[in-house]
Amino acid sequence: MKATxxxxxxxxxxxxxxxxxxxxxxxxxxxxxxxxLERPVPRIVVDLTELKFCDSVGLSAFITSxxxxxxxxxxxxxxxxxxxxxxxxxxVGLSKYFAIFPEVDDAIAAAQL
Numbered sequence: 001m002k003a004t005x006x007x008x009x010x011x012x013x014x015x016x017x018x019x020x021x022x023x024x025x026x027x028x029x030x031x032x033x034x035x036x037l038e039r040p041v042p043r044i045v046v047d048l049t050e051l052k053f054c055d056s057v058g059l060s061a062f063i064t065s066x067x068x069x070x071x072x073x074x075x076x077x078x079x080x081x082x083x084x085x086x087x088x089x090x091x092v093g094l095s096k097y098f099a100i101f102p103e104v105d106d107a108i109a110a111a112q113l
Contacts, residue, residue: 001025001051003032008108012043018050021058029058033065042074045107049080054088066098075099079107 001019008014013036021029036042046062066076077099081089089095101107 001028003028005032005036008045008104011041012045012108012111013039014045014047014104014108016047016050020053021051022053022055023057026057026061029061033061037065037068037072039074041072042069042076043111044069044074044076045101045104045111046076046078047080047104048078048082048085049104051085052082054085059088059092059094062098063094075111077101077107077110079104 001017001021003018004016006014006016015032015036017029019025033044036044062076069076078089079101080103081100086095086100089098089100099107099110101110
């Protein structure tokens with residue numbers, strides 16, 4: 001899995017994930033998220049457009065990060081999830097815990113409200 005970050009506004013980071021997120025590749029995600037959590041008020045959109053697979057280890061990285069982000073007054077949302085990932089998030093109940101948007105631009109626009 002490849003993880004890259006772009007800043008679309010001074011206060012919103014977009015984390016682009018590509019490939020497969022599993023126990024083997026989750027270290028890369030955790031490292032990238034740790035860097036983003038250093039921001040004073042983390043506001044993160046996770047772009048899932050090119051993520052093909054995610055297992056429970058990957059999901060746990062998002063859950064742990066969200067707890068820190070929420071405590072700092074920030075937020076983490078998902079965008080561009082394929083049907084498999086949407087179903088996975090719904091099945092494990094995370095669609096109630098994370099905002100899920102069809103496109104990155106939708107998530108960024110919602111942040112401006």
